[in-house]
Amino acid sequence: MNKPIIYFRGCTAREKETGIQESTEKLLKLAGVDYKILEDEACCGSVLLRTGFLRQAHEQIEKNSEAFKGKTVLTSCAGCYKTLKQDYDDVDVIHISQLLNSLIEQNRLNFTKNNLNVTYHDSCHLARHMEVFDEPREVIEAVANLVEMENIRDNSLCCGAGGGVKSAYPEIAEEMAKARIEQAKDTNCKTLVTACPFCKLNLENPDLEVLDLCEFLVKYGDMDG
Known part of the structure; x- marks a missing residue:
């Protein structure tokens, strides 16, 4: 990946299942992956979209899209991955399982x-x-x-x-x-x-x-x- 990587933790890994973030960062650092985390990371909008709060969801999508420009977005969350892939325009996104598989294949x-x-x-x-x-x-x-x-x-x-x-x-x-x-x-x-x-x-x-x-x-x- 040639673009800078943003590790987008998602609400659940960021707030409730923090061991996921800790383990993910440990693996990324072990493999020598250069990444950043958004200091003001907010929800991807998935729950808002799935429960009918469309105006609020699209406001969130617009805000996130600006932060994601020119970046590859790495997600821990399957819901974030689906949302960024299908409900955002022109966001380069990869799920952690895909990246890990690639890093193993590359012997990183x-x-x-x-x-x-x-x-x-x-x-x-x-x-x-x-x-x-x-x-x-x-x-x-x-x-x-x-x-x-x-x-x-x-x-x-x-x-x-x-x-x-x-x-x-x-x-x-x-x-x-x-x-x-x-x-x-x-x-x-x-x-x-x-x-x-x-x-x-x-x-x-x-x-x-x-x-x-x-x-x-x-x-x-x-x-x-």
């Missing part, structure tokens, strides 16, 4: 694979909407053995958090999460990985370790630089 990140079995949850925004299926799986398989759940890729079950469901209908979101957690437990894996902060937040439970992709790499990847 090197891991020693272990015998850990993990399963992976495809988020709606990243998989079904944007068809990013392979990159997160290849990243996982650089470190561990991937054991697939029953519903995967574009047939994955929604975690229940997106589209304002968790805020408006928390009981429905909880039931949807339970169904997906049961599928994860059926793999006999103890670790569930996802590449979406929203999904991580809603899928957390006492029976499984639920990690963002970057958190997973930092915790289980034997990083030799």
Whole structure:
């Protein structure tokens, strides 16, 4: 990438799941990726768009677009990735799973694979909407053995958090999460990985370790630089 990189953390990683930001920055620095974070980073507008606050969403989009001019925007959040890719004009955006896969292929990140079995949850925004299926799986398989759940890729079950469901209908979101957690437990894996902060937040439970992709790499990847 020839353009300067902005690491756009997104609301969930910035405010609630701060371990995602910490792990992402650790990996970026290890790989020698030059990046900046916006001091006044604000919401991408995804939740506003999905819940009908269109005027406020477009005001936010206009403000962000000015800050993104001439930059490559790296996102932790699948929802941010979809929004920047589909609802903004002329924004060069890449999801962290795509960048990590590229850095591994370039030998800028090197891991020693272990015998850990993990399963992976495809988020709606990243998989079904944007068809990013392979990159997160290849990243996982650089470190561990991937054991697939029953519903995967574009047939994955929604975690229940997106589209304002968790805020408006928390009981429905909880039931949807339970169904997906049961599928994860059926793999006999103890670790569930996802590449979406929203999904991580809603899928957390006492029976499984639920990690963002970057958190997973930092915790289980034997990083030799």
